[in-house]
Amino acid sequence: MSGTTTAAARCRRETGAGANRWVVLVVLCVSLLLVALDATVLHVAVPAVTEDLKPGGIELLWIVDVYPLVCASLLILFGTLGDRVGRRRILLLGYTLFGVASGLAAFADSAQTLIAARALLGVGGAMIMPATLSILRQVFPDRRERALAIGIWSAVAAVGAAIGPLLGGFLLEHFWWGSVFLVNIPLMLVSLPIGRLLLPESKGDGKGPWDVVGALMGAAALFGLVLGVKRLGGGEAPFSPFTLVPLLAGAALMVAFVRRQRRREHPLVDLRMFSRPAFSTSVCCIVLAMLALVGLELIAAQYLQLVLGLSPLETGLRLLPLTVAAMAAGLAGAKMLRRFGPRTMVCSGFCVTAAAVVTLLPMGGRDNTGLLLIGFVLLGFGLEMTLFGAYESMLSEAPPAQAGGAAAIGETSYQLGAGIGIALLGSVMNAAYTPRLSSVPGVPASDSKAAGHSLGEAYEVAARLGGHPGAVLRQAARDSFVHGLHVTLLVSAGLLLLGAVMALRLPRVMECEAPAAGQAGIPSPREVESSRVSV
Numbered sequence: 001m002s003g004t005t006t007a008a009a010r011c012r013r014e015t016g017a018g019a020n021r022w023v024v025l026v027v028l029c030v031s032l033l034l035v036a037l038d039a040t041v042l043h044v045a046v047p048a049v050t051e052d053l054k055p056g057g058i059e060l061l062w063i064v065d066v067y068p069l070v071c072a073s074l075l076i077l078f079g080t081l082g083d084r085v086g087r088r089r090i091l092l093l094g095y096t097l098f099g100v101a102s103g104l105a106a107f108a109d110s111a112q113t114l115i116a117a118r119a120l121l122g123v124g125g126a127m128i129m130p131a132t133l134s135i136l137r138q139v140f141p142d143r144r145e146r147a148l149a150i151g152i153w154s155a156v157a158a159v160g161a162a163i164g165p166l167l168g169g170f171l172l173e174h175f176w177w178g179s180v181f182l183v184n185i186p187l188m189l190v191s192l193p194i195g196r197l198l199l200p201e202s203k204g205d206g207k208g209p210w211d212v213v214g215a216l217m218g219a220a221a222l223f224g225l226v227l228g229v230k231r232l233g234g235g236e237a238p239f240s241p242f243t244l245v246p247l248l249a250g251a252a253l254m255v256a257f258v259r260r261q262r263r264r265e266h267p268l269v270d271l272r273m274f275s276r277p278a279f280s281t282s283v284c285c286i287v288l289a290m291l292a293l294v295g296l297e298l299i300a301a302q303y304l305q306l307v308l309g310l311s312p313l314e315t316g317l318r319l320l321p322l323t324v325a326a327m328a329a330g331l332a333g334a335k336m337l338r339r340f341g342p343r344t345m346v347c348s349g350f351c352v353t354a355a356a357v358v359t360l361l362p363m364g365g366r367d368n369t370g371l372l373l374i375g376f377v378l379l380g381f382g383l384e385m386t387l388f389g390a391y392e393s394m395l396s397e398a399p400p401a402q403a404g405g406a407a408a409i410g411e412t413s414y415q416l417g418a419g420i421g422i423a424l425l426g427s428v429m430n431a432a433y434t435p436r437l438s439s440v441p442g443v444p445a446s447d448s449k450a451a452g453h454s455l456g457e458a459y460e461v462a463a464r465l466g467g468h469p470g471a472v473l474r475q476a477a478r479d480s481f482v483h484g485l486h487v488t489l490l491v492s493a494g495l496l497l498l499g500a501v502m503a504l505r506l507p508r509v510m511e512c513e514a515p516a517a518g519q520a521g522i523p524s525p526r527e528v529e530s531s532r533v534s535v
Contacts, residue, residue, distance in 0.1 A: 036160025070122030079130030079408025094127025106178035133407035155330035224250025282394035290417030325380030349385030
């Protein structure tokens with residue numbers, strides 16, 4: 001009797017059966033919340049960090065960018081390593097590193113120390129992110145339950161990204177800038193023992209040696225590509241050596257990485273997954289959705305602050321409906337996916353988002369609260385529909401043994417889409433904004449040219465000029481920005497409709513086959529009987 005009980009307990013631990021799997025989901029969501037918070041919480045603390053540590057321009061750029069840059073570069077490395085040595089083990093190591101790096105960042109006394117600590121946070125985040133999705137894939141073998149779990153997971157991600165700046169602002173009002181990092185430590189101290197006790201261990205098939213050279217090659221390739229894309233998004237010239245060299249080097253290394261994986265008998269990432277239409281289409285949909293989301297959010301934030309004159313807190317509150325709508329779509333996603341299927345859900349999500357973008361076209365120089373509310377709600381709901389359906393289809397299409405690698409590919413697509421969105425839509429915005437300020441009546445040509453760099457710089461030039469020329473330049477810059485916003489919205493709508501057409505390659509219905517015994521972490525009857533006999 002005791003042997004049977006022990007074997008049954010072991011099976012529950014391995015599969016996340018019963019109520020325990022929902023407790024596991026809570027632990028995974030706390031992990032995700034921390035990583036999502038850390039991606040945005042520093043933004044409001046930049047002025048305080050600048051005042052205290054006195055970083056140079058390049059150092060300040062690295063303080064902000066090194067975390068997402070390192071995290072995106074190492075996702076595939078740690079995702080596939082988790083498939084080999086154990087996803088739970090990688091996740092717990094990520095917890096530890098994240099907590100230690102948070103302490104180092106909080107008490108950093110120089111810009112260099114803070115950059116190093118933020119880089120370590122990126123390493124910890126790269127360990128945590130793919131591990132949460134791959135463990136979720138294992139403990140929820142039933143696709144219908146897994147869809148609900150992914151919906152909750154994605155809603156938590158939306159919450160983390162939204163409350164990061166709000167939490168950072170609250171902490172800065174009462175404490176010093178290091179407090180935005182210290183909040184991670186208590187949660188990590190709780191998550192580490194609970195995760196060690198409750199999270200199930202899972203691995204891939206373990207065939208062949210882990211491709212160390214391929215892992216480093218992939219990390220270097222992603223580092224170069226993400227760095228180049230970020231520099232483009234930051235307004236750097238496309239043919240600048242600091243932009244072009246990372247992009248070319250990253251592209252060359254990525255080609256070499258793909259060729260290496262195709263030649264190996266036991267590849268680091270099974271690229272045959274991309275031959276499955278559902279998997280490759282889902283990855284492309286994630287990139288397009290993030291491209292639209294991040295690019296539009298950035299431009300919307302500039303519009304609210306620079307055109308309408310709202311404070312950062314007021315801007316965050318205006319964008320809050322977008323996050324609330326995304327949470328609602330995530331929580332309702334499982335039911336919508338079962339009823340409509342992946343194809344209809346993702347395609348409809350793109351169409352709703354395109355409709356939201358068109359709805360926002362009447363935005364002008366005056367505040368229109370109702371219009372913005374409707375547009376942001378539709379935008380958040382539609383994009384979350386798309387991301388939910390794409391993530392669920394991608395994860396369900398991947399073999400259980402490749403869950404870590406598939407999750408890492410999804411998260412890498414997420415990061416690349418965000419970077420490309422800022423670069424692409426920012427370039428469209430600049431191309432529409434700058435020419436209209438080339439010659440402003442009554443304003444010297446040099447000042448008009450300087451004002452064409454950005455709306456913020458135009459305001460600075462206008463304040464320096466003063467009087468009638470300054471007022472004329474300020475109004476011309478606002479009108480040009482609104483014109484650029486309209487052009488950017490139209491381009492975004494076109495890209496979103498392209499995504500809707502692409503989503504037609506997804507499966508029509510949600511196939512909910514029961515996982516085979518011995519797969520997805522579920523022991524076969526023979527394995528259960530063997531464990532009973534051995535005990």
